[in-house]
Amino acid sequence: MGIEILEFDSEHAVARMPVEGNTQPLGLLHGGAYCVLGESLGSMHANYLAQQGGEGRFAVGVDINATHTGSATSGWVTGTARVIHAGRTLTVHEIVVTDETGRRCSTLRITNVIREPK
Structure with missing residues (x-):
């Protein structure tokens, strides 16, 4: 997929992905x-948050939805995942994917459940 992580901190995660090689x-x-870009960002960030709550905790996705409002045809797209909810057992992220001009192409929401180690 060619995904490259650009930023990653407690508030958000940003990555880019080339259009070439990923077209229909x-x-x-x-x-x-x-x-794939949205779930990668949301799941990685949810796991980061889960680990902040204790060693061995991990997040698994239980729901994802996407609304595509634009179509990238060249260059790169950039996804930015932001936390909507970060609870003890559930995280929700919104991921906005834009093209190189800053035009929104897709909006995704992913929900992850946080599991405790057995």
Whole structure:
């Protein structure tokens, strides 16, 4: 997929992904590629938050949805994941994916459940 992490801290995570190599037959960035970028960012950040609550805690995704409102055809897209909710057992992130002009192409929401070590 060619995903590159650009920023990662307690508040957000940012990564970019090339359009080339991730397109569907019409030459548009594949909707599934937006989902891979969004789920990667949201899940990594949820796991970061889970580990802040204690050693061995981990997050697993239970829901993801995406609304594609634009179509990238070249260059790179950038995803920014921000925490909507960070509780003891559940996290929710919104991921906004934009093209190189800053135009929003996709908005995703992912919910992760935080598990305790056995």
